[in-house]
Amino acid sequence: MKFSTLVILAAGIAETVYANPVPEEKGKGKGKKCKNPVKRRAWHTLTNAAKKAYLDAEVCVMNTPSTLPLPGVRNKYDELVSIHQLHALTIHSTGVFLPWHRWYMDLHERLLQACGYNGGIPYWDELRDSNLTNSNQSSIFTGGPYGFGTDAPCLTDGPFVGQVSAIGPYWNITDGCIGRSHNIGNPLKGNFFFPGVDVPTELARCNTLTTYVDFATCLYFVPHVSGHIAMGSIRGDAHASPSDPVFWLHHSYVDKVWWDWQQVDPATRTYAIGGNNKQDPSIGFLELPGNMTEEAINIFQSEPNAAQLALIPVGDEGDGGNTVTLNHILTSFGQIPDATVGDVMDSKGGYLCFEYE
Numbered sequence: 001m002k003f004s005t006l007v008i009l010a011a012g013i014a015e016t017v018y019a020n021p022v023p024e025e026k027g028k029g030k031g032k033k034c035k036n037p038v039k040r041r042a043w044h045t046l047t048n049a050a051k052k053a054y055l056d057a058e059v060c061v062m063n064t065p066s067t068l069p070l071p072g073v074r075n076k077y078d079e080l081v082s083i084h085q086l087h088a089l090t091i092h093s094t095g096v097f098l099p100w101h102r103w104y105m106d107l108h109e110r111l112l113q114a115c116g117y118n119g120g121i122p123y124w125d126e127l128r129d130s131n132l133t134n135s136n137q138s139s140i141f142t143g144g145p146y147g148f149g150t151d152a153p154c155l156t157d158g159p160f161v162g163q164v165s166a167i168g169p170y171w172n173i174t175d176g177c178i179g180r181s182h183n184i185g186n187p188l189k190g191n192f193f194f195p196g197v198d199v200p201t202e203l204a205r206c207n208t209l210t211t212y213v214d215f216a217t218c219l220y221f222v223p224h225v226s227g228h229i230a231m232g233s234i235r236g237d238a239h240a241s242p243s244d245p246v247f248w249l250h251h252s253y254v255d256k257v258w259w260d261w262q263q264v265d266p267a268t269r270t271y272a273i274g275g276n277n278k279q280d281p282s283i284g285f286l287e288l289p290g291n292m293t294e295e296a297i298n299i300f301q302s303e304p305n306a307a308q309l310a311l312i313p314v315g316d317e318g319d320g321g322n323t324v325t326l327n328h329i330l331t332s333f334g335q336i337p338d339a340t341v342g343d344v345m346d347s348k349g350g351y352l353c354f355e356y357e
């Protein structure tokens with residue numbers, strides 16, 4: 001009697017593991033096969049239960065104490081923000097922009113999974129929401145248990161009320177709350193940063209470009225930057241923007257646009273890579289005026305401290321030159337073993353195992 005109960009239990013456990021393949025089949029190791037890709041779905045298509053499961057896991061990551069000795073971090077979520085902050089100057093306006101952020105989404109997905117979540121990171125369908133009058137009408141920005149909260153300098157509803165981010169703004173390590181303000185219409189349609197530009201039209205133009213560098217540069221500017229503006233983040237900036245959890249829905253969308261572009265011609269596009277691996281110091285961020293020093297003084301009003309400087313990568317690790325290659329190293333400073341750009345080009349290549357629907 002006892003023995004057969006155990007057998008049934010064991011069979012039940014085996015079956016559960018098989019039917020819920022996230023930890024094994026996600027291919028957390030090079031050379032693994034991607035058998036059951038995790039689905040990344042648009043936020044507005046999720047059930048309330050799926051939205052809540054995602055948001056609950058995010059809160060769990062924020063409430064999990066840090067384990068890495070990164071400057072200023074208190075919890076696992078701060079570590080994510082810190083990793084982005086330390087890389088800010090080499091992952092934006094450079095060729096590694098798309099693969100780096102794809103890798104970074106996966107790093108985040110692993111932390112969510114450690115908190116019991118077994119879906120994929122949802123994405124914000126920004127093209128669909130480009131016809132809203134104000135971006136605050138998106139179903140993402142609701143209070144209650146199924147949204148990221150309604151506008152407030154420090155959120156007063158939703159799951160992230162009272163959360164303190166230790167990292168940011170810019171190079172700062174300053175405590176701040178999560179807050180947003182949408183008072184500039186719908187940046188997903190048009191915004192002050194790109195006067196006269198219709199964002200959906202520009203996205204369609206990006207999609208016609210056939211080389212990786214042309215496509216990635218086009219996507220980086222108008223669609224990607226406009227989505228950041230549409231997040232309405234009060235602390236939104238190129239360094240600490242992930243401190244607002246809406247970041248992941250935006251960058252999941254950016255990644256999906258790249259993914260769709262790759263699917264058009266997988267044979268040539270899946271592993272297409274290139275572009276500079278460092279920003280030109282005499283220019284700084286391409287979308288901002290001035291050189292890096294000028295930007296630090298006038299825009300960021302902060303500079304990295306000694307502990308941050310000691311960790312900031314040069315940006316050419318693994319490349320053997322100034323151009324991003326498939327050997328470019330992606331590091332989380334020890335959260336997970338280092339990977340390479342080549343590992344993350346194919347979303348179902350084995351190292352990664354997800355697809356968009």
Ligand SMILES: *[C@@H]1O[C@H](CO)[C@@H](O)[C@H](O)[C@H]1NC(C)=O
Pocket residue numbers: 128131132
């Ligand atoms: C915006 O587009 C969506 C789907 O594309 C549609 O369902 C909705 O009615 C549109 N809204 C407006 C205000 O045009």
Ligand SMILES: *[C@@H]1O[C@H](CO)[C@@H](O)[C@H](O)[C@H]1NC(C)=O
Pocket residue numbers: 168169172173174302
């Ligand atoms: C950034 O840090 C500096 C130095 O600690 C501080 O004076 C400044 O107020 C901080 N900026 C913000 C926006 O928190």
Ligand SMILES: *[C@@H]1O[C@H](CO)[C@@H](O)[C@H](O)[C@H]1NC(C)=O
Pocket residue numbers: 134136137150151182183184
């Ligand atoms: C959305 O923004 C508009 C314009 O700033 C404002 O009038 C409206 O109250 C906001 N709605 C919500 C739900 O925050």
Ligand SMILES: *[C@@H]1O[C@H](CO)[C@@H](O)[C@H](O)[C@H]1NC(C)=O
Pocket residue numbers: 281282291292293294
């Ligand atoms: C960058 O800007 C700073 C501050 O305006 C200026 O002092 C410096 O000469 C500039 N450097 C370059 C390379 O243009």
Ligand SMILES: [Cu+2]
Pocket residue numbers: 084091092101238
């Ligand atoms: Cu970024």
